[in-house]
Amino acid sequence: MAGEIDVSVDDQQYDRMEMLKAFDQTKAGVKGLLDSGLVKIPKIFVRPSEELAEESGYKHTTQLIQVPVIDLSDIQNADKRKQIVEQVRIASETWGIFQVLNHGISSTVLDGMIDGVRKFNEQDVEEKKKYYSRDLKGRVGFNSNFDLFSSKTANWRDTLGISFSDQINTQELPDSCRPIHRESTVEYSKHVTVLGNTLLELLSEALGLKPDHLIKMECSKGHRLSCHYYPACPEPELTLGATKHSDPGFFTILLQNQINGLQLVSNGKFISNQHRVVANCIGPRISVACFFSGHFGEVKVYGPIEELISEEIPAKYKEILLTDYMMKFLKIGLDDNLGLNYYKL
Ligand SMILES: O=C(O)CCC(=O)C(=O)O
Numbered sequence: 001m002a003g004e005i006d007v008s009v010d011d012q013q014y015d016r017m018e019m020l021k022a023f024d025q026t027k028a029g030v031k032g033l034l035d036s037g038l039v040k041i042p043k044i045f046v047r048p049s050e051e052l053a054e055e056s057g058y059k060h061t062t063q064l065i066q067v068p069v070i071d072l073s074d075i076q077n078a079d080k081r082k083q084i085v086e087q088v089r090i091a092s093e094t095w096g097i098f099q100v101l102n103h104g105i106s107s108t109v110l111d112g113m114i115d116g117v118r119k120f121n122e123q124d125v126e127e128k129k130k131y132y133s134r135d136l137k138g139r140v141g142f143n144s145n146f147d148l149f150s151s152k153t154a155n156w157r158d159t160l161g162i163s164f165s166d167q168i169n170t171q172e173l174p175d176s177c178r179p180i181h182r183e184s185t186v187e188y189s190k191h192v193t194v195l196g197n198t199l200l201e202l203l204s205e206a207l208g209l210k211p212d213h214l215i216k217m218e219c220s221k222g223h224r225l226s227c228h229y230y231p232a233c234p235e236p237e238l239t240l241g242a243t244k245h246s247d248p249g250f251f252t253i254l255l256q257n258q259i260n261g262l263q264l265v266s267n268g269k270f271i272s273n274q275h276r277v278v279a280n281c282i283g284p285r286i287s288v289a290c291f292f293s294g295h296f297g298e299v300k301v302y303g304p305i306e307e308l309i310s311e312e313i314p315a316k317y318k319e320i321l322l323t324d325y326m327m328k329f330l331k332i333g334l335d336d337n338l339g340l341n342y343y344k345l
């Protein structure tokens with residue numbers, strides 16, 4: 001139990017590393033802290049007020065911002081598709097994020113996934129602990145803060161990561177998927193792969209490429225579901241659910257329950273949106289980020305697409321080995337992580 005190890009705030013004897021280790025050793029995550037009855041958040045979660053301030057460029061969730069919304073119905077109709085591709089181009093150039101409607105995934109499948117994440121996190125803690133792991137290459141692993149020991153401040157969330165290869169075979173999945181309701185996760189993964197390929201076609205067209213260009217580059221070859229659980233926080237004004245970062249990988253499809261929390265900053269052809277998640281006094285907020293990032297250990301080299309380079313628009317990024325890029329991202333952790341910017345020419 002989290003309560004057995006003292007991770008409470010103590011200004012006199014604050015040893016951050018010891019506190020991080022103690023927290024990690026509970027294997028019960030942030031939810032475990034909350035269940036132990038704490039009313040003040042441990043210091044490892046407390047952020048400097050400047051970082052938390054609205055002035056840091058974020059729109060506060062109470063000022064609801066409207067990201068571009070793109071309706072995918074009638075996508076096979078040539079005229080409608082042209083309009084959709086144009087919307088995707090504009091949204092990707094200016095926001096780096098958009099919401100999709102009529103994406104073809106039923107609410108039964110979406111709710112099943114969210115419900116599975118909730119049940120996993122709210123099951124008997126001893127059962128959940130069996131999945132606690134810091135092996136970032138593992139197929140299935142639960143932990144609190146993958147970057148716990150490299151980040152400046154811990155995030156108020158727990159995450160179950162599940163990696164899928166392109167061919168999903170239920171039987172091939174380890175038994176450890178059971179607690180998160182293997183069937184609903186597999187079902188969600190299948191649907192999100194179809195949607196991912198649809199989006200890759202639209203993104204290819206929006207870049208002026210053949211529809212199958214990005215799919216042929218194997219941008220949707222594998223994906224990892226990061227199933228986040230943001231427990232209600234007793235002092236949400238002192239911490240964050242997730243530090244400001246932009247995602248690794250080619251693109252991300254995000255599913256979330258009814259509780260808001262995602263905040264955006266828009267920067268400057270298709271941008272990688274920087275975002276962070278606030279902590280809430282209500283909860284849990286549950287989200288599932290599906291990262292289309294190829295496989296870990298992939299020896300494939302990626303660089304700017306030839307068709308998109310010219311004398312006027314020279315290559316802006318170096319060629320990279322996918323595995324090196326992903327390992328670098330994970331080593332740095334979320335804090336202000338700008339992903340591809342480290343590979344600018
Ligand atoms: O929970 C969210 O809304 C966002 C999660 C996220 O940014 C991530 O997993 O990279």
Ligand SMILES: [Fe+2]
Pocket residue numbers: 245246247275289
């Ligand atoms: Fe993210």
